Amino acid sequence: xxxxxxxxxxxxxxxxxxxxxxxxxxxxxxxxxxxxxxxxxxxxxxxxxxxxxxxxxxxxxxxxxxxxxxxxxxxxxxxxxxxxxxxxxxxxxxxxxxxxxxxxxxxxxxx
Amino acid sequence: xxxxxxxxxxxxxxxxxxxxxxxxxxxxxxxxxxxxxxxxxxxxxxxxxxxxxxxxxxxxxxxxxxxxxxxxxxxxxxxxxxxxxxxxxxxxxxxxxxxxxxxxxxxxxxxxxxx
Numbered sequence: 506x507x508x509x510x511x512x513x514x515x516x517x518x519x520x521x522x523x524x525x526x527x528x529x530x531x532x533x534x535x536x537x538x539x540x541x542x543x544x545x546x547x548x549x550x551x552x553x554x555x556x557x558x559x560x561x562x563x564x565x566x567x568x569x570x571x572x573x574x575x576x577x578x579x580x581x582x583x584x585x586x587x588x589x590x591x592x593x594x595x596x597x598x599x600x601x602x603x604x605x606x607x608x609x610x611x612x613x614x615x616x
Numbered sequence: 617x618x619x620x621x622x623x624x625x626x627x628x629x630x631x632x633x634x635x636x637x638x639x640x641x642x643x644x645x646x647x648x649x650x651x652x653x654x655x656x657x658x659x660x661x662x663x664x665x666x667x668x669x670x671x672x673x674x675x676x677x678x679x680x681x682x683x684x685x686x687x688x689x690x691x692x693x694x695x696x697x698x699x700x701x702x703x704x705x706x707x708x709x710x711x712x713x714x715x716x717x718x719x720x721x722x723x724x725x726x727x728x729x730x731x
Contacts, residue, residue: 548721595658610658
């Protein structure tokens with residue numbers, strides 16, 4: 506059974522640019538959550554989507570946004586990139602409310 | 617405030633030794649996870665603990681859960697160098713608690729096993 510797939514694996518962007526990350530959940534999973542991991546802040550929750558609707562949102566600025574498509578695939582967008590946005594971005598999928606499986610992550614470097 | 621506290625945060629140990637990582641959490645939880653993370657990589661699920669008294673073992677790792685004490689342990693038996701990684705515990709909060717973050721992670725325990 507295929508796992509959670511995140512693309513791209515690595516990304517380098519310049520300050521001020523925007524970026525879109527993609528997450529394909531496990532087949533049949535309807536919930537997709539996004540996390541940011543940095544050495545200083547650890548793992549922080551960004552948002553969760555369920556059946557194309559944002560169900561929860563963490564404490565991040567409006568530059569961070571996301572969406573979910575009818576096939577449950579999700580995208581995360583960060584606009585006006587800052588150096589501090591450099592991080593490993595992880596998405597996790599779940600069938601419903603519980604049981605999260607994480608993808609391999611996208612390593613974003615902002616220069 | 618909901619917290620998940622791991623200790624120790626750093627652990628350097630010799631191969632062949634036994635050790636335990638502790639995870640305390642401050643709220644009721646539906647599930648507790650242990651993850652392993654290698655440098656630059658994602659989180660690899662090790663164990664999911666669902667109920668009080670749950671014990672799971674995989675190779676040299678054994679995890680247990682005491683929901684009354686709100687404590688989980690990850691025990692390493694006869695450590696080998698390949699187990700060097702960062703280990704996270706994570707607590708899954710019931711959706712009924714009306715919180716935004718449904719999984720709260722500990723800060724992680726960086727384990728370094730010396731050959």
